[in-house]
Amino acid sequence: MIAQIRPVLVTTVPAQPEPGVLYVSVEYATTLHLCACGCGHEVVLGISPHDWTLNWDGETVSLDHSVGNWSFPCQSHYCIRRNRIVRAGPWTDEQITRGRARDAAFRRGNPTPAVPDVPSAPSGSWLLRWLRRLPHR
Ligand SMILES: [Zn+2]
Numbered sequence: 082m083i084a085q086i087r088p089v090l091v092t093t094v095p096a097q098p099e100p101g102v103l104y105v106s107v108e109y110a111t112t113l114h115l116c117a118c119g120c121g122h123e124v125v126l127g128i129s130p131h132d133w134t135l136n137w138d139g140e141t142v143s144l145d146h147s148v149g150n151w152s153f154p155c156q157s158h159y160c161i162r163r164n165r166i167v168r169a170g171p172w173t174d175e176q177i178t179r180g181r182a183r184d185a186a187f188r189r190g191n192p193t194p195a196v197p198d199v200p201s202a203p204s205g206s207w208l209l210r211w212l213r214r215l216p217h218r
Contacts, residue, residue: 082157083117085164088142098123103142103161105135116150117166118157124150132183140164151177152184 088103095104095113100121104113110129116122126133126148136143141163149158151172160167172180 082159082168083119083166086114086117086142086161086166087164088137103144105137105142112144116153116155116157117148117159118150118155120153120155120157122150122153122155124148131186149176149180151180 083101086101086103088105091104091106092108098104098113098115100115100119102114105128106112110127112126112128112133112135114124116124126144128135133148134145136145142161143163144161147158147160147169149169149172150156151158156172158169158172160169
């Protein structure tokens with residue numbers, strides 16, 4: 082498990098995402114980082130009131146709510162608080178169920194409310210390119 086992550090603003094997909102970096106696209110309201118456990122899976126998180134909310138004070142970044150990689154073999158679960166990775170407890174069945182429901186809703190594009198002042202791109206080709214690059218399971 083890595084201890085720290087730092088935010089980097091991007092507009093295009095990094096060809097080789099680095100561990101310990103949270104890539105943030107304001108344009109697409111999306112973030113990508115490599116799983117903090119070190120397994121190398123790419124974690125793509127949408128930023129919206131119904132997905133994750135991102136707080137960036139210019140130096141440190143916090144994500145609300147926790148990141149749960151229940152679909153990865155590692156099943157890692159952690160929070161990002163002011164650039165620190167804080168390990169969270171194991172997923173309960175209920176959390177996994179809710180996470181799956183939220184994920185499915187996101188993929189259906191419903192609901193994907195726009196964040197004020199940030200253009201939403203639920204079908205952004207940039208996000209789709211990222212999703213296609215995820216390892217096939
Ligand atoms: Zn992992």
